[in-house]
Amino acid sequence: MQRSRQPVSVSKNIQRIAVLTSGGDAPGMNAALRAVVLAADHYGIEVIAFRHGYQGLLDNEYTLMQPKDVQHVLQYSGTIIKSARCHRFKEDSAAVEAAANLNALALDALIIIGGDGSFRGAEHLANHWQGQIIGVPGTIDNDLYGTDATIGYATAVTIAMDALDKIRDTADAMDRVFIVEVMGRHAGFIGLGSAMAAGAERMILPELQKDKPLTISALVKHIHRVQEIRGEGSYVMVLSEHQWPGGAVALAEQLDAEYDLPCRPCLLGHIQRGGAPAPADRILASELGVHAVELILQGKHRVMAGMRANQCVDVPLRDTWEKKNPLAANLLRIQHEIFNPVKKNPRRNTQ
Amino acid sequence: MQRSRQPVSVSKNIQRIAVLTSGGDAPGMNAALRAVVLAADHYGIEVIAFRHGYQGLLDNEYTLMQPKDVQHVLQYSGTIIKSARCHRFKEDSAAVEAAANLNALALDALIIIGGDGSFRGAEHLANHWQGQIIGVPGTIDNDLYGTDATIGYATAVTIAMDALDKIRDTADAMDRVFIVEVMGRHAGFIGLGSAMAAGAERMILPELQKDKPLTISALVKHIHRVQEIRGEGSYVMVLSEHQWPGGAVALAEQLDAEYDLPCRPCLLGHIQRGGAPAPADRILASELGVHAVELILQGKHRVMAGMRANQCVDVPLRDTWEKKNPLAANLLRIQHEIFNPVKKNPRRNTQ
Amino acid sequence: MQRSRQPVSVSKNIQRIAVLTSGGDAPGMNAALRAVVLAADHYGIEVIAFRHGYQGLLDNEYTLMQPKDVQHVLQYSGTIIKSARCHRFKEDSAAVEAAANLNALALDALIIIGGDGSFRGAEHLANHWQGQIIGVPGTIDNDLYGTDATIGYATAVTIAMDALDKIRDTADAMDRVFIVEVMGRHAGFIGLGSAMAAGAERMILPELQKDKPLTISALVKHIHRVQEIRGEGSYVMVLSEHQWPGGAVALAEQLDAEYDLPCRPCLLGHIQRGGAPAPADRILASELGVHAVELILQGKHRVMAGMRANQCVDVPLRDTWEKKNPLAANLLRIQHEIFNPVKKNPRRNTQ
Amino acid sequence: MQRSRQPVSVSKNIQRIAVLTSGGDAPGMNAALRAVVLAADHYGIEVIAFRHGYQGLLDNEYTLMQPKDVQHVLQYSGTIIKSARCHRFKEDSAAVEAAANLNALALDALIIIGGDGSFRGAEHLANHWQGQIIGVPGTIDNDLYGTDATIGYATAVTIAMDALDKIRDTADAMDRVFIVEVMGRHAGFIGLGSAMAAGAERMILPELQKDKPLTISALVKHIHRVQEIRGEGSYVMVLSEHQWPGGAVALAEQLDAEYDLPCRPCLLGHIQRGGAPAPADRILASELGVHAVELILQGKHRVMAGMRANQCVDVPLRDTWEKKNPLAANLLRIQHEIFNPVKKNPRRNTQ
Incomplete structure (x- = not known):
């Protein structure tokens, strides 16, 4: 270079x-x-x-x-x-x-x-x-x-974040679980950027799925832990396309039908490419x-x-x-270990 | 009253x-x-x-x-x-x-x-x-x-219109067909309002489906006619939820697979309830x-x-x-007969 | 008609x-x-x-x-x-x-x-x-x-409201007074609509000024009353153009210099005519x-x-x-008597 | 560091x-x-x-x-x-x-x-x-x-750009000159960022004013040159606060009254600090x-x-x-020499 x-x-x-x-x-x-x-x-x-x-x-x-x-x-x-x-x-x-x-x-x-x-x-x-x-x-x-x-890229993140912000309003009002499917079947940049920006509780990204695919039971466990810690049920997920069989629609149905977690999907699609x-x-x-x-x-x-x-x-x-640009390691660390920790943390004050 | x-x-x-x-x-x-x-x-x-x-x-x-x-x-x-x-x-x-x-x-x-x-x-x-x-x-x-x-209602129409505007940018760039699924399984108000506001080429609404459900072949025919008249392929549909088996995702796949009309879906979901x-x-x-x-x-x-x-x-x-509020007859007339006519019009200058 | x-x-x-x-x-x-x-x-x-x-x-x-x-x-x-x-x-x-x-x-x-x-x-x-x-x-x-x-008109109100919403964020953070000058030198529709929509504390509109022009001392009194009732200092005014000598800039300076009320002006101008x-x-x-x-x-x-x-x-x-369209009497009543009362109300619980 | x-x-x-x-x-x-x-x-x-x-x-x-x-x-x-x-x-x-x-x-x-x-x-x-x-x-x-x-900073630029975009619509419709006053009395970052993003024709920034203050006659000359080259009169300026006596309001009046260039001001003020x-x-x-x-x-x-x-x-x-962060030299170069050149360029095709 x-x-x-x-x-x-x-x-x-x-x-x-x-x-x-x-x-x-x-x-x-x-x-x-x-x-x-x-x-x-x-x-x-x-x-x-x-x-x-x-x-x-x-x-x-x-x-x-x-x-x-x-x-x-x-x-x-x-x-x-x-x-x-x-x-x-x-x-x-x-x-x-x-x-x-x-x-x-x-x-x-x-x-x-x-x-x-x-x-x-x-x-x-x-x-x-x-x-x-x-x-x-x-x-x-x-x-x-x-x-x-x-x-x-910056516009796509802005639009996905804006959608997540809107979802948060309704998620908070109803204490519900939501999934927003974003673009990026091979790279989780939009997913990571918008999830960080909107404070989403979970990301399902190609880079993370490749190493260790998320199971539905691990996801449900995390939802329950977050709900328990916070005392309320709003939980918003960002799902990169092609990272779950059937996408956001199928995952939402699964959570609703099998785990009694009413969940609604949103599929942004090409909205991410438009606007100013x-x-x-x-x-x-x-x-x-x-x-x-x-x-x-x-x-x-x-x-x-x-x-x-x-x-x-x-x-x-x-x-x-x-060659490949990796996802920003520090952002992943912050999102997964600090903001929405998957594991219990003995030092943590609020658990 | x-x-x-x-x-x-x-x-x-x-x-x-x-x-x-x-x-x-x-x-x-x-x-x-x-x-x-x-x-x-x-x-x-x-x-x-x-x-x-x-x-x-x-x-x-x-x-x-x-x-x-x-x-x-x-x-x-x-x-x-x-x-x-x-x-x-x-x-x-x-x-x-x-x-x-x-x-x-x-x-x-x-x-x-x-x-x-x-x-x-x-x-x-x-x-x-x-x-x-x-x-x-x-x-x-x-x-x-x-x-x-x-x-x-006004906010939902605004959000759906904004999504349709964004889709139009990309639809025009690629000369493509798009479907945006909006809320309103029993009433087509959001569908009609946002379609009018964004200049969508087609609406699939409960009130219209009830009388005479749209067939896939009639839809394809309309797409081809609009493309022919305008000399370009951007065609945006608004679909009320539950008005097509499998929703926007299924309809897009059908158009793509069976009719060689590459088509992308977008499922707005609860975005329509958020934002300012x-x-x-x-x-x-x-x-x-x-x-x-x-x-x-x-x-x-x-x-x-x-x-x-x-x-x-x-x-x-x-x-x-x-009692029921009907959809605005004049808007339906304008949208269906004047702006995106389904039938050929012998008086029309540009056909 | x-x-x-x-x-x-x-x-x-x-x-x-x-x-x-x-x-x-x-x-x-x-x-x-x-x-x-x-x-x-x-x-x-x-x-x-x-x-x-x-x-x-x-x-x-x-x-x-x-x-x-x-x-x-x-x-x-x-x-x-x-x-x-x-x-x-x-x-x-x-x-x-x-x-x-x-x-x-x-x-x-x-x-x-x-x-x-x-x-x-x-x-x-x-x-x-x-x-x-x-x-x-x-x-x-x-x-x-x-x-x-x-x-x-609807777009202008939307844009003015959006500006007022943005101002509210900073007004609340700093407990400050702000003035947003909007269009409408002969008619207060944009002023009234945006003030209602954004929950502004005060409107200075041609229709109101004509009958009984607001004095600076009456305004200052109202600001102090609102701040006292609410226990915080965010106070946002909507001013129609040409309704104060020197406009929002001059009024802000006057409040700041003469009444020790730090106040910032915003002049929307032709922004109100643009956007989607x-x-x-x-x-x-x-x-x-x-x-x-x-x-x-x-x-x-x-x-x-x-x-x-x-x-x-x-x-x-x-x-x-x-002929003239008057401002909506019910909106004026709600804004002036109920939401931001100018006079004390003996029935009122919170005064 | x-x-x-x-x-x-x-x-x-x-x-x-x-x-x-x-x-x-x-x-x-x-x-x-x-x-x-x-x-x-x-x-x-x-x-x-x-x-x-x-x-x-x-x-x-x-x-x-x-x-x-x-x-x-x-x-x-x-x-x-x-x-x-x-x-x-x-x-x-x-x-x-x-x-x-x-x-x-x-x-x-x-x-x-x-x-x-x-x-x-x-x-x-x-x-x-x-x-x-x-x-x-x-x-x-x-x-x-x-x-x-x-x-x-990123939000302020976004808001200023959005205002400039709105102004452009009306400026183009009327072939007019507009001034948008933005924050940054000591640093032109918001001015430069928003001007680049919105394609403004002129920036008046502290860093530029310090070296060689813009005269009104040089400004008028540039307006006329741009109008001549493009064959239309839309010309949008970004003015950092405190960089013109009396600000955007005074400059607009001067252009209108003394140079027969109808011009409208817009003063963004604290709008730049609000919103999402x-x-x-x-x-x-x-x-x-x-x-x-x-x-x-x-x-x-x-x-x-x-x-x-x-x-x-x-x-x-x-x-x-x-210590000081300078404005990005490459952006200044692009804006001043390439996109809106102040001087004639003999190589240029379209002059």
Whole structure:
């Protein structure tokens, strides 16, 4: 990983670049797009955007992007140039076709805003095209190595936390148990972040399930212990998707039917991708969008623009999915040992 | 139904009343409680609150409520005096026991903040107790006759609309079909209100399903027609709970697996009951809470305090569940015939 | 005022209409525009929109509006066809010019979405043009006779209430006095609605100031009384603009400097016009937009489409500014006599 | 600055500590308090809280805090143990008195949650008391050295950004100029963060004003240039408080009256301190609250618990106000040179 020093020394003569958003959309993609367009304009570079991700690259569906086109888009989620999943792009023929399209447009570089699937596509394309390829991490899952946060993650946590806050009101009023299912089938970042932020009593996350899957009886025991300690029954769980057979709906039914613990599920789904992007996502997207353009000017290739410890960095694209960002150990410790201890603590005053 | 003229001529000498919140909690219950307490204080009446609804009435779990106890509660959902469902209260023995508790506390009247189940309980109690009983409509479902809106309905619509807005961002980015499942198994008010407000393409509501259940093939046909007319694939459905076997999750799977329409579900659940109550709910709750106290002073009994055409009214408790408020015909017409027409329209310019 | 019966019997052959938004923008104007366009399309009528209000009418700046142009605009505030204030439009020459432009485009009718200033312009135009003119009430001030609510009012109240809620947190933490200045120099609707909804301790509204202006000493006395009764110092005021010399900033300084009451001001300004429109505004705008088109089909002229007691009505344009909607007497009574009594009450328990 | 390694080796026998919140309240103070109480309970330490900051320390106004007292407070702004400014605490006599009160309660340590003024008070107290004193950075201004962010900053930026987003809607509709005045008279963090996040066209911040104060003619020139480049007149400024004589109100009047640029002001004031704390503040507060307790167990004294590059650190209290965190140079560069360039750029495509 390499720290980038600012200001940028322009080392390459770049005339025209392209940008696309790919895979699941993430809040802040528009802010990243805006930053790319404004930075390119600043450096006298022309920008075209392919619509619908790699599909648009294959279909040659593109549009010229100028500052006025992105003036006030950073406050909206989604992506104005649309995104898509493109299964065909895994084939060599697709990459060859894409390379031909890129060359026909005399493009010097391509910026891919997306997640790990999109970056694999970028690497695949790089095997067939000579231009520079730069990735910008746009995914709510925060599961890319090389950046402390991905664009969209802060918003997803905010939305999940907001849902948990709302649930708490009703949970407290009725002394009930609730389950909120959040995104992140491979990584528990949204689950951990929102659970910490909302003070949830329990998290069921892929990283925790992998080592030692939670049993229903251990869960019920914990519910009873928490209720006993606090003298009231509000207990809110955060469940990452695909971490329980049948998800939140099935787990709620099980607790209700088998353990006499009336429990209601909530399945956030794609709500987590919408609404006004959180400031952290807009600012991160602004910095990384500019950084991506400046990485091109520095001659970088096959790297992702990332942010580490408040510094713009770049990492090899391949690293972004081959290496892993672990969940924050200190947050896990606080949540599991201090705030909602699973085991009895002899020192503890209030047990 | 009787219109109430203000100001109130105090005709009864009331010394002490009780209040409780019962059934599913609704945003605005705290505002109603506050209004009851402040109005009672204004008229020199003492207020006690039973906690946990009818259960607290049976358990004699109560607390004195003074203005300072409710000073800044109107901005929170839930209910600070807790709510509960109490199945035992249907029995005669329970009503007799409750009456004894009420008499032991020398109560002149009881205000029940809740929905139709709670009002049935109130009627049941009225058969065994001589004090005045007044209902205040607190339920997100808006399914009580005698009031244009129930306390909590406006907030639920706001939350469901906000979820639909968020879904639209991602739906537009990916040209996808989405289903948002909302509350209201017996009444489609939340579904209709949020669908109108968010511009959803389709509603599946109990009132519509009862007459002519939507078939999957008719739904698919409509999706294709809308996509064809608009040239893009974003299509958002609002589904009231219990209106499709297996709910939003099952319907999404069916569309995806059988009709090649990738579709994602979202199950709002109790999120609809939380968060900051909407202004309409707080204002309605404030008026009806005061009105409930003044109805007691007017000697009214077995009635619900309601709001009709911006006027405080009272209706017999029994009417509130025996009669029905229909969905607004004009909204249904607009939504179904004008905004998202199911049938082709020969006059229409854009088909 | 005339109640409209649905469904509409189409009595006129209308081919092309125009729409514009005028004066201060209001949340929900886009929803009204959408409804006009979709309804016109439903009836086979062509719609053009003039941009920048009456200025665009004079400049002949217009655009054809089709359903796809308004598909997903109802979730945004502002107006996609822009608004403006046009001082020149008061002159006869302007109205004559506008009439010529309307005739040149062979327009049958014109829909004006705006407030009282815009409706005066509409009446002025009607003196020089033969086509039908219909008003749709779009203003946050809620100061138009003939409709229970104007489009934008519900959102403004929501935003002001949200600001008051935020202020309450800090006011409670510091036991402080705060003033929030809201819009409505001629009508206290936003002030009253937000004060009721947020439980403000005091309102300074045009309607109240007109009869008996609040003196600073009476205000200070009330602050001290409330603090004494409650035993804590959080006191939040809502001030309508132009109701105190120098506004909230000056009043805060006066309380701080002269009465040793540390007080902080907040000036909401145009925040009240932005953000996601409240559901009530979107639904009202949808109904009134459709209603406006149907009023044209019914041959109506020089009327405003309004909503009274949940019924679509129409009222002469001139009435909308010549007659007045009073503030809700019951809300004023509750706020001033019951929730935050100005005078001592001998019956009151807690004084 | 010293990095803290987890898990903590408990080196001291601590029995009872105190905590207080001081100075202007900040969103997340409750979350920090909760973390302190839960962590202390975990380590078998008793916690008492002084109410109303240092004033409560002098008045011996305290309360025992147990986990149940802080169970669900992290979702609220303000501080449940109240805060205050205490001018008398600067005197030696006050510190002596406070020390006596702390000793009388047999306290081992005191945690101060507040900003730089509160930390100066802590240092002052440390000269007169032998117990350990630990600071936790709670201020929206983000102006403390030794931590990447203070508790409350993320929320303030979110609220300011949200206001700017709302303003943009109306600014775009009317092609107008707006000024939003935000907090931060000594540091432009809120101004910079919210301006970046909302895409504001101009920032007037203390750090920028100090070097080269903006003149009204330079501002007007920039407004005209931006309007010319974009072909539309929406221009939004963020003004830190005390950076223009008379603030936003005066600047708006000046632009309107002297330069024919109709402009409207908005003064956010203490709104920036309220509402639901942002997730970043809640999580930071949770980590730093726990960290503060663990620093006590490690025998640390006169330090602030901070977060640097995602690591818990501690810094001498004195450093927190004597050293300065600069504004992020890269964000300033992006905002001033790339997104809203003040000077013409010959390379730029769109000028």
